[in-house]
Amino acid sequence: MNYKMKKVNIEFMVNNKKRRLSIKVNELLINILRNNLNLTGTKYGCGIGECGACTVLLEGKPILSCLTLAVEVDGKNITTIEGIGEDKLHPIQESFLKQGAVQCGFCTPGMIIAVKSLLKENSTPTEEDIRNYLRGNLCRCTGYNQIIKAVKSCASEQKTN
Amino acid sequence: MNQFRYVSPKTIKEALEILKEERANACIAAGCSNLLPNIRDKKLSPKLLVDITNIGELKGISQKNGKICLGPLTTIAELVNSKLLLKEYPILHQAAEQFADPVVRNNATIGGNLVTASPAADIAVPLLTLDALIKIDSAIQKREVGLKDFFIGPGRTVLREDEMITEIEFESSNINKNGCYIKLGLRKAMAIAVASIVINLEVKENKIVQVRIAMGSVAPTPIRLTATEGFLQDQEVDDELIEKAINKVREEVNPISDIRASDEYRRYVSGVLFKRAFKKISI
Numbered sequence: 001m002n003y004k005m006k007k008v009n010i011e012f013m014v015n016n017k018k019r020r021l022s023i024k025v026n027e028l029l030i031n032i033l034r035n036n037l038n039l040t041g042t043k044y045g046c047g048i049g050e051c052g053a054c055t056v057l058l059e060g061k062p063i064l065s066c067l068t069l070a071v072e073v074d075g076k077n078i079t080t081i082e083g084i085g086e087d088k089l090h091p092i093q094e095s096f097l098k099q100g101a102v103q104c105g106f107c108t109p110g111m112i113i114a115v116k117s118l119l120k121e122n123s124t125p126t127e128e129d130i131r132n133y134l135r136g137n138l139c140r141c142t143g144y145n146q147i148i149k150a151v152k153s154c155a156s157e158q159k160t161n
Numbered sequence: 162m163n164q165f166r167y168v169s170p171k172t173i174k175e176a177l178e179i180l181k182e183e184r185a186n187a188c189i190a191a192g193c194s195n196l197l198p199n200i201r202d203k204k205l206s207p208k209l210l211v212d213i214t215n216i217g218e219l220k221g222i223s224q225k226n227g228k229i230c231l232g233p234l235t236t237i238a239e240l241v242n243s244k245l246l247l248k249e250y251p252i253l254h255q256a257a258e259q260f261a262d263p264v265v266r267n268n269a270t271i272g273g274n275l276v277t278a279s280p281a282a283d284i285a286v287p288l289l290t291l292d293a294l295i296k297i298d299s300a301i302q303k304r305e306v307g308l309k310d311f312f313i314g315p316g317r318t319v320l321r322e323d324e325m326i327t328e329i330e331f332e333s334s335n336i337n338k339n340g341c342y343i344k345l346g347l348r349k350a351m352a353i354a355v356a357s358i359v360i361n362l363e364v365k366e367n368k369i370v371q372v373r374i375a376m377g378s379v380a381p382t383p384i385r386l387t388a389t390e391g392f393l394q395d396q397e398v399d400d401e402l403i404e405k406a407i408n409k410v411r412e413e414v415n416p417i418s419d420i421r422a423s424d425e426y427r428r429y430v431s432g433v434l435f436k437r438a439f440k441k442i443s444i
Binding site: 006008024025026028047048049050052055061062063064066067068069071072114117118132133134135136137 | 162163164165166167169190192193194197198201210212214261262263264265267268349350351
């Protein structure tokens with residue numbers, strides 16, 4: 001049987017824009033976001049789903065784009081870090097900057113996507129809730145304390161608004 | 162990554178026809194959280210990926226006639242969020258909460274956890290104490306296998322090339338509501354278990370009416386400790402019994418040494434986990 005890989009056409013929304021691509025079926029979502037669409041905000045960390053740097057939102061839920069085939073997003077809606085905060089910084093991004101939660105910045109896009117999802121599920125997370133939710137997002141620089149502070153501060157600001 | 166073809170059937174019937182035709186060339190894909198890393202590492206080289214995530218019949222958690230039915234596409238996140246499961250079997254809910262992290266849980270499925278058949282399978286261990294029944298279909302027949310007979314070795318199950326899991330079922334029962342789950346890992350999160358235990362217990366007037374013990378990472382597959390269960394049956398609960406039972410547990414497990422722990426440590430800690438879990442729910 002001839003197993004030569006065909007290309008397939010996929011059409012999907014990325015950050016509210018419709019995109020059409022012709023791709024091989026074994027392409028990973030992270031690679032088409034970064035290479036085909038030049039959305040390099042999403043980072044390739046470990047490639048095996050352990051570090052969280054590649055986290056994006058699919059239909060509003062966080063997923064690991066290194067563990068997702070691009071063909072699976074046909075007809076679906078994706079949000080990357082570029083779609084968080086458009087004309088101005090999103091409150092989560094503001095909070096991260098204010099609290100010094102960004103050092104090298106490599107974990108930050110995945111971290112912010114995960115935080116957005118956390119605050120949607122739980123608008124008043126405790127420190128334990130935050131640490132638990134972000135346990136799949138690894139940071140080698142900050143030691144996490146500033147990240148936790150940033151999430152708490154953003155959550156309480158959102159509450160007063 | 163290796164090349165493969167991709168197909169996305171919309172019904173169980175369609176998927177089974179594909180498996181009948183393609184057999185060992187095909188690999189079922191759902192959450193892909195284990196599958197893709199394995200393909201990239203060349204541990205698996207399927208020629209065809211059968212994406213079952215669009216098959217509605219494989220989704221959902223429901224209750225019918227005193228039985229709880231789980232579709233194999235139920236994600237671990239859905240296990241965590243299910244009010245029905247929280248009521249019927251809080252241990253499964255606990256195990257799901259400790260599984261990986263909230264992001265992976267959105268994709269990882271219970272079918273995937275069972276079929277991957279790791280000796281450490283976090284969802285298999287609680288399901289074992291429920292005497293869960295696995296419904297398996299192929300294009301030519303349907304069959305049912307008790308979960309305790311489903312695993313035959315590390316990474317190996319009784320599933321044939323043309324078969325897939327279509328439902329996981331267990332009885333609703335009071336014993337399911339008194340239980341304890343402990344997962345011991347080398348770190349607090351994102352850990353593959355060094356050893357894990359689930360005990361479900363029913364005690365009346367200090368006598369053990371029913372006890373079910375399952376463990377992960379201490380044998381080639383997740384196991385029920387039936388010999389220890391037999392020993393504890395009808396016994397009065399006291400410290401002496403617990404100490405004797407610890408020895409039984411240590412005799413019954415069959416661990417190996419690997420990068421995470423030695424066999425001696427696993428054997429020893431099995432007894433410790435048993436004691437902690439048992440004491441928690443027997444008082």
